[in-house]
Amino acid sequence: MIEITLNNKNISVDVEPDMPLLYVLRDELKLKGTKFGCGVGQCGACTVHLNGQAIRSCITPISAVNKQKITTIEGLSTDGDHKVQKAWREHKVPQCGYCQSGQMMSAASLLANNASPSDEEVVEHMQGNICRCGTYKRIKKAIHAAADMES
Amino acid sequence: MSVNILILAAGASNRFKGCKQLATIQGKTMLEHTITRLSSLNKKIYVALGANKDSIMPHLNTSITTIACANWQLGMGHTIAQACEKINLEKSAILIALADQVLIPTSHYLALLQAQITYPNKIIVTTAGDKVMAPAIFPTQYVEQLKGLTGDKGAQKIIKNNLAQCHFVPCQKAQYDIDTQEDYQYLSNKIKNEMEPV
Structure with missing residues (x-):
């Protein structure tokens, strides 16, 4: 049995220890906000937070996060009002939207550690999240806008 | 502080008598196993390449940045120094990992990162028993020392000179690396039971 604190709730799951965290979230717990992209930890669509840090859930075995704190896009805020989510709406960031929960989770972890990142720092931090629609310019704008918001 | 990752895979694997980086375990090369976990x-x-560079390159995903270390023959110190010159580490820490510590689980790399966030100014070092070893995370203030490394000596020297500034994260599985064909056979068998498949 593996126990995690998921979106501030303590839960336990009875799965194989090597099952990727992403599969536990989507298939066992039916939290579909986190997406399956490449499945090999290269695209960032599956980004969630482990103790506040952005990690890729598709290649993280559930046993590696046992007894730790996981946050998914569903738990980023109670009413979709995290400043990153607000900025994303304001700047109409998504196009097809598939990668965007991963993008927002990465952006939120960046701002949690660095309240006002430079352009360069945004690019460096977000390099692991790929968007095939090419919404990068709006992502960058939205991150700066979120950084400027009162939290 | 942000963190960049450097995997050292430049050696000629002389004692291995073959290209160690491309030796497969469970159908995946050692280097791929390390990349997946990280x-x-x-x-x-970033992956530092030297010997066998051209045969390794096609095995790497395009999201991996390779660094060609022309001085790899002079030893691991030179490889680290040269790689650190090519990565922008002005404001960022660097996690240095080896391609042949194949038993290290994802959870250990995650624990190192977690420790780095808690102790951003410390060197985060792996221990197994009473030994200090890679993988380790060096904050930006140690980059100049990394750039000064030479010869066969890796970053161990910096760790040993700054023990009071280190935070240690134990991982017994880090002690197993692959130097020889015997190591390879031994660990391949061990891995069948111990390594987490991904």
Whole structure:
């Protein structure tokens, strides 16, 4: 049995220890906000937070996060009002939207550690999240806008 | 502080008598196993290549940045120094990992990263028993020392000179690396039971 604190709730799951965290979230717990992209930890669509840090859930075995704190896009805020989510709406960031929960989770972890990142720092931090629609310019704008918001 | 990842895979694997980086375990090369585990961290990954560079390159995903270390023959110190010159580490820490510590689980790399966030100014070092070893995370203030490394000596020297500034994260599985064909056979068998498949 593996126990995690998921979106501030303590839960336990009875799965194989090597099952990727992403599969536990989507298939066992039916939290579909986190997406399956490449499945090999290269695209960032599956980004969630482990103790506040952005990690890729598709290649993280559930046993590696046992007894730790996981946050998914569903738990980023109670009413979709995290400043990153607000900025994303304001700047109409998504196009097809598939990668965007991963993008927002990465952006939120960046701002949690660095309240006002430079352009360069945004690019460096977000390099692991790929968007095939090419919404990068709006992502960058939205991150700066979120950084400027009162939290 | 952000973190960049550097995987050292430049050696000629003389004692291995073959290209160690491309030796497969469970159908995946050792280097791929290491990359997969480190990819969990969502940080930029650099791979330092030297010997066998041209045969290794086609095996790497395009999201991996390779660094050709012309001085690899002079030893691991030179490889680290040269790689650190090519990565922008002005404001960022560097996690140095080896391609042949194949038993290290994802959870250990995640624990190192977690420790780095808690102790951003410390060197985060792996221990097994009473030994200090890679993987380790060096904050930006140690980059100049990394750039000064030479010869066969890796970053161990910096760790040993700054023990009071280190935070240690134990991982018994880090002690197993692959130097020889015997190591390879031994660990291949061990891995069938111990390594987490991804």
